[in-house]
Structure formats: structure tokens, C-alpha cells
Amino acid sequence: MNFLSSVKFSIIVLLLITTASLIGTFIEQNKASQFIYHSFWFLGLIILFSINITLCTVKRLKNITKKNIGFLATHLSIIVILIGALVSITMGEKGSLMLYEGHSSDRFFLSQDKSVPLPFTLKLNDFILEFYNEGSGKLLIKSKEEKEYQEYPINAGSEIDYRGKKVKILQYLPDFEINLETKKATSKSDVPNNPALQVEVVSGHGGNRTKWLFAKFPDFHGKDNDDIEMKFVTGGGRIKDFKSELEVSENGKKVLTKTIEVNDPLTYKGYKIYQSSYDDQNLAWSGLQIVRDPGLVFVYIGFALLILGVVFIFYIKPIL
Amino acid sequence: MESTLINIGFVFYVAAVILYGIFLFGGINRIKRFATMALSSGFLLTLIAYIIRWQEAKRLPLSNMYESMFLFTLSLVFFYVIFEFKYKFNKIGFISSILALLLSSYLSFLGDSSIEPLVPALQSNWLTAHVVTYFIAYGALTISLITAIIALFPNPREKDRINFSNVTYRIISFAFPFLMMGLITGAVWAKQAWGDYWSWDPKETWSLITLFIYINYLHLPYTMRSALKKAVPNKSREDLLINIFAIVGYFAVVFTYFGVNYLLAGLHSYTN
Numbered sequence: 001m002n003f004l005s006s007v008k009f010s011i012i013v014l015l016l017i018t019t020a021s022l023i024g025t026f027i028e029q030n031k032a033s034q035f036i037y038h039s040f041w042f043l044g045l046i047i048l049f050s051i052n053i054t055l056c057t058v059k060r061l062k063n064i065t066k067k068n069i070g071f072l073a074t075h076l077s078i079i080v081i082l083i084g085a086l087v088s089i090t091m092g093e094k095g096s097l098m099l100y101e102g103h104s105s106d107r108f109f110l111s112q113d114k115s116v117p118l119p120f121t122l123k124l125n126d127f128i129l130e131f132y133n134e135g136s137g138k139l140l141i142k143s144k145e146e147k148e149y150q151e152y153p154i155n156a157g158s159e160i161d162y163r164g165k166k167v168k169i170l171q172y173l174p175d176f177e178i179n180l181e182t183k184k185a186t187s188k189s190d191v192p193n194n195p196a197l198q199v200e201v202v203s204g205h206g207g208n209r210t211k212w213l214f215a216k217f218p219d220f221h222g223k224d225n226d227d228i229e230m231k232f233v234t235g236g237g238r239i240k241d242f243k244s245e246l247e248v249s250e251n252g253k254k255v256l257t258k259t260i261e262v263n264d265p266l267t268y269k270g271y272k273i274y275q276s277s278y279d280d281q282n283l284a285w286s287g288l289q290i291v292r293d294p295g296l297v298f299v300y301i302g303f304a305l306l307i308l309g310v311v312f313i314f315y316i317k318p319i320l
Numbered sequence: 321m322e323s324t325l326i327n328i329g330f331v332f333y334v335a336a337v338i339l340y341g342i343f344l345f346g347g348i349n350r351i352k353r354f355a356t357m358a359l360s361s362g363f364l365l366t367l368i369a370y371i372i373r374w375q376e377a378k379r380l381p382l383s384n385m386y387e388s389m390f391l392f393t394l395s396l397v398f399f400y401v402i403f404e405f406k407y408k409f410n411k412i413g414f415i416s417s418i419l420a421l422l423l424s425s426y427l428s429f430l431g432d433s434s435i436e437p438l439v440p441a442l443q444s445n446w447l448t449a450h451v452v453t454y455f456i457a458y459g460a461l462t463i464s465l466i467t468a469i470i471a472l473f474p475n476p477r478e479k480d481r482i483n484f485s486n487v488t489y490r491i492i493s494f495a496f497p498f499l500m501m502g503l504i505t506g507a508v509w510a511k512q513a514w515g516d517y518w519s520w521d522p523k524e525t526w527s528l529i530t531l532f533i534y535i536n537y538l539h540l541p542y543t544m545r546s547a548l549k550k551a552v553p554n555k556s557r558e559d560l561l562i563n564i565f566a567i568v569g570y571f572a573v574v575f576t577y578f579g580v581n582y583l584l585a586g587l588h589s590y591t592n
Contacts, residue, residue, distance in 0.1 A: 006543075007539050007542045007543050008543050010539065011536050011539055011540065011543065014532050014535060014536055015532075015536065017532065018529050018532045018533065018536075021520075021525050021528060021529055021532075022525075022526075022529055024520065024525060025522040025525050025526060025580075025584060026584070029520070029521065029522075032520065033520060037520045085518075094515065094516070132437045238436075238437060238439075239439065239440065240437065240440070241440050241443070242440060261440065262440045262441050262443070262513055262514075263440075263441070263443060263444040263446075263509075263512055263513045264512075265512070265515070272515060274513070274514055274515045276514060276515075289514060289515045290515075291515040291516070296511070296517075299517065300508070303504045303507070303508065306500065306504065307497070307500065307501060307504060310496065310497040310500050311497055314493050314494065314496060314497050315497070
């Protein structure tokens with residue numbers, strides 16, 4: 001019994017847990033979870049560790065002094081965190097939901113085939129994808145006699161002077177198509193599937209020519225009797241943000257709307273809804289992660305107590 | 321401007337290595353202060369370069385390998401200078417400035433210094449707390465690695481004045497709460513970002529392994545009678561074990577920082 005509550009034992013158990021965790025990082029993550037982190041023997045090690053910490057702490061709880069308070073805070077906090085984790089695992093729910101724009105659901109999926117109800121209805125009003133502007137690319141210009149293209153950054157409305165010739169940048173569309181009704185050029189979506197740049201060449205002989213340049217079709221330039229050649233090159237199109245505008249309703253009445261993004265979930269009735277992924281081909285659906293975690297409050301109290309404890313032991317106690 | 325300062329800083333680190341080397345191997349005491357000056361100047365230039373990058377990027381630079389190495393350089397040199405000042409011991413200046421020089425050469429010649437916008441997952445205030453606490457810990461722990469190694473070797477003259485096992489313990493004690501806070505801020509951020517404070521991904525698991533090793537290190541003296549105490553001037557087997565733990569702990573730090581990104585795959589691999 002004395003051994004179970006000893007520091008020696010804690011070092012041994014911790015070493016065993018460390019070794020097992022270490023091995024787990026070298027195998028594929030799903031297998032690691034299955035065979036190590038969620039295995040019975042690993043759980044057994046955690047239980048031994050919990051017993052050890054509980055015994056040590058209880059032994060010292062009889063004696064709460066200025067000297068002991070840091071020890072009690074740190075070790076108690078670990079017990080609280082472990083209890084919180086246990087509550088999360090046994091009483092919590094974690095799953096996902098793929099919602100199409102305009103669609104709603106009152107259930108979500110814990111796994112491929114198992115779905116559970118939500119105490120409310122969730123609707124995806126809109127999914128938004130934003131890009132950083134700087135990625136829209138470069139305009140390459142060269143005259144027919146030259147060998148190399150000159151590079152220019154793309155800023156809508158700006159005018160480039162290429163050896164006396166003026167080229168004006170009119171507009172950029174990420175997913176170019178000609179609208180069959182209005183016969184006007186529009187962007188089909190926000191995804192840069194067919195990036196196009198509209199430029200205007202100021203011709204010295206009077207008359208300006210407007211043309212479209214396509215990043216994916218550099219040779220498509222229609223009739224071209226300018227003495228300059230131009231190419232539009234895209235530079236990456238880095239994603240700035242992806243968000244979902246969600247609407248929560250109960251019994252047909254709208255209760256809450258919120259636009260969620262990574263790092264900013266929606267909270268309602270103990271459920272938290274996270275922006276997890278999205279349809280990167282057509283932007284048709286948004287991937288949500290839905291979690292109900294009743295143990296979280298214990299884990300966070302444990303975290304706070306742990307931080308206070310270590311700060312006390314290592315920074316405050318030495319100067320008391 | 322930023323890269324010019326980094327390059328000049330590099331030159332100062334070279335000077336520091338040479339000057340500390342002359343002091344260490346040539347025994348010329350008078351040169352100590354110039355070595356410290358060279359190293360400190362290198363630090364100041366690196367710091368100013370970092371602030372300039374901060375202004376240009378409009379966010380604290382800590383989002384990729386380049387920026388984290390930048391922060392690591394600052395942390396390492398900062399804690400070395402504090403150590404030197406506190407213990408009035410300059411001999412590990414040589415190895416410390418070599419480390420600073422290696423990091424600085426990465427910043428000057430090998431690393432990609434372009435400022436990239438943040439991917440959505442990193443757009444959070446937790447990024448700052450999480451990365452800064454970790455790099456404060458890493459810088460200090462690097463010094464503890466050096467003192468732990470010295471503690472393994474007999475050197476009676478210095479050991480009368482400084483108990484390197486003890487110094488190692490004190491440095492690790494200082495760094496430990498930061499290591500802990502790094503882990504906790506990471507977990508709270510993970511919960512905020514994808515709904516789970518722990519998913520046993522390699523980076524998380526290795527940061528826990530690192531923490532466990534240092535927790536064991538801190539507890540070891542409680543199982544031993546004479547460990548760390550000045551009363552036992554010769555290298556005892558207890559001190560040997562403790563310092564080996566400190567060194568193994570640092571291997572875990574290095575693996576957590578680099579090994580996971582380059583040798584394993586997971587959620588954290590985008591931080592390259």
C-alpha cells in the first residue's frame with residue numbers, strides 16, 4: 001500500500017505510460033488509437049496512475065499548510081482533469097454533419113451509420129469561402145520581338161506601362177463563365193476553377209481593345225494583332241477564411257443565427273458546432289463537427305488549478 | 321531591412337563564437353566581456369529584425385518553421401545571457417554561441433523568410449499564448465541541456481563554486497510551468513478550433529511525453545537521499561541518473577519540435 005502511494009511508483013507508472021505513448025506515435029494514427037490509447041491495458045495504466053496520485057494526495061490532504069498548498073493544487077488538479085475526461089468519454093457525444101446550402105438537419109452522425117437526434121434543427125443558410133487578394137496572380141507581358149516576359153502585379157483598375165503601351169487591368173473573376181441570359185461574363189463561384197483577367201490595351205492608332213486572359217488557357221487569345229503578347233498567371237490563391245452561416249430553430253421558430261468559422265464555434269443547449277471542413281470542389285456542402293461535452297467544465301477547472309499550482313510551487317513558494 | 325539586420329546579427333554571432341572560443345581554449349580572461357558584448361549585440365539585432373517583421377506581417381511572427389526558429393534564437397540567447405549574468409560563468413558561452421550561430425545561419429541562408437498570411441486554423445489569439453510559452457520553455461531548457469551535460473563530467477575547480485546538477489534543476493524548474501502552460505493553451509485552443517482538447521496526434525503526444533519526462537525528472541530527488549545536494553561534491557550515481565533524465569527530456573523537446581514535423585504526419589504538419 002505504501003508502495004502504491006510512493007513517488008517511486010509514480011515514476012515507474014509514468015515511464016510506462018510515456019513508453020506506450022511513444023510507441024503509438026510511430027504507427028498509423030487510427031491503429032494507434034485502437035491498439036494503444038484506447039486499449040484496456042493503457043486504461044489500466046491510467047487507472048494505476050490515478051490510484052497513485054489519489055493516495056498521495058489524500059495522505060497529504062490531512063495537512064494543509066503553506067508548504068503543501070502547491071502540491072495539493074497540482075495533484076488534485078490532475079485528478080479533476082482525469083474525472084473530467086472520464087465524464088466526457090462516458091456521457092458526452094461527438095460527431096459530424098455534412099450540410100448542403102439551404103438544407104437543415106435535426107440529427108448528426110456519431111459514425112458512418114449511427115446518427116443521434118439534436119434537440120433543435122440546424123440549417124446552413126450560406127457557406128462562404130474567402131481568399132487572400134495577394135494570391136490573384138501576375139500579368140506577364142512581352143512584345144513579339146522580346147524573348148522574356150515582364151511580370152506585373154495585378155491590381156484591379158491599375159494601369160501598366162509596357163514600353164510606351166498602356167495596359168489597364170479591368171477585373172478578375174475566379175470562375176469565369178458567360179451567363180447565357182445576359183451574355184455577360186460572370187463568376188460561377190468563388191473557387192478559382194477558371195481564373196480570368198480582363199485587360200484593356202490602349203492602342204496608339206486609336207481604339208482600345210478589351211480582352212479576357214485565362215490562367216488555365218494561356219493560348220486562348222482569340223484574334224490577336226497586337227504587337228504584344230500577354231499571359232495571366234495565378235499565384236496560389238491562398239484561402240483566408242471559410243465560414244458557415246447557421247440558423248438554429250426549435251419547433252419551427254428561429255432561435256439563433258451565427259456565422260461560424262474555425263476557432264469560432266456556435267454554442268447552444270450544451271452543444272457546440274464547429275466549422276470542420278467543406279466541399280472543395282463545388283462549395284456545395286459544409287462539414288461540421290458537433291460535440292456535447294459535459295466533462296469540459298471539470299477539465300477546465302483542473303487546468304486552471306494546475307496552472308495556479310505550478311506557478312505557486314515554482315515561482316511563489318521560493319520567495320515566501 | 322529585416323534580412324540585413326539578420327545578416328549583421330549573423331556576423332556578430334560568428335564573432336561571439338570566436339571570442340568565447342579564445343576565452344575557453346586560450347584561457348584569456350580579459351576577452352570574456354567582449355564575447356558577451358558580441359553575443360548581446362547579435363541578440364539585439366535579431367530582436368530588432370523580429371520587431372520589424374512583426375510590423376510588416378501585422379501579427380506576431382510565430383506561424384511557421386522560419387518564424388518559430390526566429391523566436392527560438394531569441395529565447396536561447398536571452399536565457400544564456402541571463403545565466404551568464406546570474407552565475408558569472410562564461411565557459412558555456414562557446415557552445416551557446418555556436419547554437420545561436422547555427423540558428424542564425426538557418427535564418428540568413430536556408431530558411432524561407434517570406435511572410436505568408438495565416439491559414440484559417442491559425443487565426444486565433446491562442447496561437448500567441450501557445451507558441452510563446454513553448455519557446456520561452458525551449459530556450460531555457462536548451463541551457464539546462466548544457467548544464468546537465470557538464471554535470472556529468474568531473475571538473476573539481478568549477479564544481480566547488482557551482483553545483484551543475486543543482487543549476488540544471490533550477491533552470492528546469494523555471495521552464496516547467498511554461499511547458500505546462502504551452503500544453504494547456506494548446507489543448508484549450510484545440511477544443512475551440514475542432515472540438516477536442518486531446519486527440520493523441522503525434523505532436524500532442526510528444527509534447528505530453530516531454531512533459532512526463534520532465535515531471536519524472538522533477539520528482540526523482542524525492543526518491544533519493546543525496547541528490548543535488550552540495551554535501552556530496554563528487555558525482556554520485558543519483559546525480560548521474562537525474563542529469564541523464566534532463567538530457568533525455570531535451571531529446572524529447574527536439575523530437576516534439578522537429579522530429580514530429582519531418583518524420584511523422586498528423587494534424588500539426590501544416591505548421592512547417
